[in-house]
Amino acid sequence: MTHIGYQSRSVFSVRERVLLWLIGITLCLAAGVVSVFVDLSKAEREFTKQASHIQEVLSRRIGSLEVVLTALVGLHQASDEVADVQFSTFSEELLGPYPYIRSVLSLRRVSASERPLLEQMKQDSGYFQFQISELAEQGKLRPAGDRPEYLTIDQIEPLTPKISQLLGYDALSNPELSAAIDAAVRTGQVAASMPTLLLRGSKGLLVFKARYQGRYPPNTEGERQDMLDGAIAVVLDTDVILKGIIPSPTRADVFLLYPGSESLDQVTRHNMDVEKTDTVSLPAYRPVFSYRRVLDVYGQPVVLKISQQAGMENITAGWLLMAMLSPVVVMLAMTWAWRNQRIRQDQEQELEETIRDDERRFKYVVETAFDAVVMTDQNRKIITWNRRAEQMFGWHSEEMIGMPMPPGLLPTENYLDKLTDRSESDEEMLINDHIETIARHRDGTTFPVEMAISVAAHGKCYQQSAFIRDIRVRKAQEEKLQQAKEAAEAGSRAKSEFLAVMSHEIRTPMNGVLGMTELLLDSGLTGSQRRHAETAHTSGQILLDVINNILDFSKIEANMLRIAQSPFDLQEVVEAVLQMVAEQAREKRLELFSDIPTGIHGKVIGDGPRLRQVLINLVGNAVKFTEKGEIVVRVTPLEETDDEILILFEVQDSGIGISADKLASVFDVFTQEDGSVTRQFGGTGLGLTISRKLVALMGGELGVESEKYYGSRFHFTLRFEKQAGGREPVTASLDQFVGTKVLVVDDNMPIRSLLLRKINEWDMQATGADCGDRALQLLQEAATDGKPYALAILDRMMPGMDGITLARKIKADPKTADIKLLMYSALHEEADGAAWREAGIQAYLSKPARLTELRDRLLSLLADNSSKKEGVDVLPAKPAETAQSGWRILLVEDNLVNQEVAKIMLEQLGCRTDVADNGKVALERVKQKNYDLILMDCHMPEMDGFTATTAIRNQESDGIHVPIIALTADVQKGVQEQCSIAGMNDYLSKPFSQNALQAVMKVWLTEKDKETGFV
Known part of the structure; x- marks a missing residue:
């Protein structure tokens, strides 16, 4: 923008400007003077108000002296004799609210004949130097001369070392005090003396009230003289009485003037200069505010004089500031007027130059634009046709300017007409962005374009603008991107289909391998045959775990894994995990146990299966990488509300550990510490990655602490919603054995401590021993004391003396032979052996x-059910021992191996089984017979399980609904939903165990019994 000068004719003349300046300055000074006078008047009123308040408070304080004197006189009249302690206690309590009373004096009327008796009595009471005295020269005391009577001070409160010298002082020896006492005696009222110097450096105003003999005060002056018993006096501190009266902040001088004492050296003066805010001193002629009143202090006229000199704080700074700034304001206003005049003169010239600059810039922008710019007026005549438009459409600007739009150039001409019609009634700009259409070249070729069209209207005049971009290149790129997207989606579908097919193809033979080995293990085998079968079964389980990890990882990568919310029991999940890896731990002679606090709210809502998967991965790794020692799973509640609980899960082992430089990468995909670990222990390196992602999906974070060769600790926290009634006592059946003594013998301290804690939580008395010798000692000591142990829990493998040897010695001793023995061992293969039975366990x-x-085993032994439980261990019973026989089952399976496996499992469960090779055969069998349950494979030739299930449901009559359980090796997302839509009741994934088959059948056969009335 061009800089504009300000040389022009002045708006005001010199005389006018001087006059304006003088008027402004005069007005400002006058306003300042008026402001000062108003502020001083206001300050004087405030001073008078404060002075009156001071007088009122001072009068009340002086009046309170009579209350104190009357109370003390009443004390003496109510008692024949007031002891020193009684007087001191009463006075101390009474003077609390009156800090301006320096002392209280009790004066006794003593005749000349009573003087020796009083002095002797006081000396006997502990006042060894007591004598009736008078004031001598220089403020010293001396023995009083002989007089008919004395009015001596016999009690003082408070009794300080200095004022104690006044004990025995005869007040009548002081003319000023004598006059005040005489007035008090004659009138019966309170009377004050002038400030009197009783001792050197101790000057005060004394106020007296006479006390008389008897309980009723005399009425005449003569009676008062005759019945005088003494007096009570208070010493008024004239300095203290002024403190706290003047409000803060203020500055004032307060004087108390006594008769004949006008000099400041002879009066009480109190300067209340509490807070000085002056920064500028006023001249000496500044006004002084004064207040003077005469106060009657019990017969003594006292002048209250208060003065205060006006200060800067009494002047309002606003008016003075206005007076100083007004000339500046006037000057600025005049300068502003001069400047506005010059600006108005130059505005038109500047506006014209700006318009010319804008036109040049607009033309440059339009000519260099990447898009074609076409503008028309209200007559549809072209007024702008830039270079890009020439290149895009083949028409030169000289041919187009001033001409109407060529027909067929843009198919959106009808739209332009609609915009024009709308804009004729509205003074606004109508814009429509990004219209994709087809444009036509001069030679007749067409191509895609994108346009932004606007109409600027003002009254009857308007202008249409079109910004046109050739998008042939972009359209080609979009087509390529679409083709790439379709290819990627096809690849993703192919990957999903491949995983589904591979899952089915691998799990189908795995079902045969695991099923057959499980059936083989249930048959009678020699020791070597059982080891071979167990090895084959374990290898199959490991292979299945690898397959599951790969499938889970693919789901996580595809963001297809979802966390479910359903009720489950924490303790059941943790104990199930330990049972699943228990066999591997037993093979390596590892101690495997869980630490779950009793009373924890274990009934929660969350994804129990995924939590179990994480714990299985962590505990399985711990077993894999631990050669000796123990593995513990801890569950600790950290926070708990009425609705939620935050739980810390820990898996700690004593294995090989992880070096510090490898901790950061332990959760990476396909990563183990090094190649030697993979070769030695196996694994894919996916377990920890999957576990960490699962924990994150459940709202936690999986962490690890480890040191090479010293084990590892994996930990994570999860928040669960609590089920109602989640604290169910698990030890109710042991209530009858409260206090029963139990001995726990185990060389492993963590196992021993855990057992001791649990047994003590069950209200029994548990004691621990770390070896067999210590156990025998404890058992014999208890038997000798007549408090024998009822039961002993023995570890099988202990150094020095093992559990079986210890049991033999316990049974061989008559003192301990009756103790019930429970063998607690990691050697599962000995469970069916005879060695522990022969030892008396x-x-x-x-x-x-x-x-x-x-708990159940302790209950069984303590209830003396050993005859029934002799030799029975805690291994689960064979499925055939618990199944209900006679159920008719239809097995629909095309794979011969899987047919044989499932059929044998069903026969062992006591079921009658028919087999169908595909869905069509299954339909015929269902028409011929009524089945209690159908096991339906999902993928079969001829007719798959989904179609067959739908057909069965369609032909079922009302009230008859046979349970159909899906059998499939496809674990991809959507299969369970597909089964449910087809009408299947439940889902069993291949490979499945006999226990899993029994569990799902038990659910649906029980439900069927309930519906038919059998159970």
């Missing part, structure tokens, strides 16, 4: 045991 419990199993 009543029961065998394999580590790790569920708390319910431990």
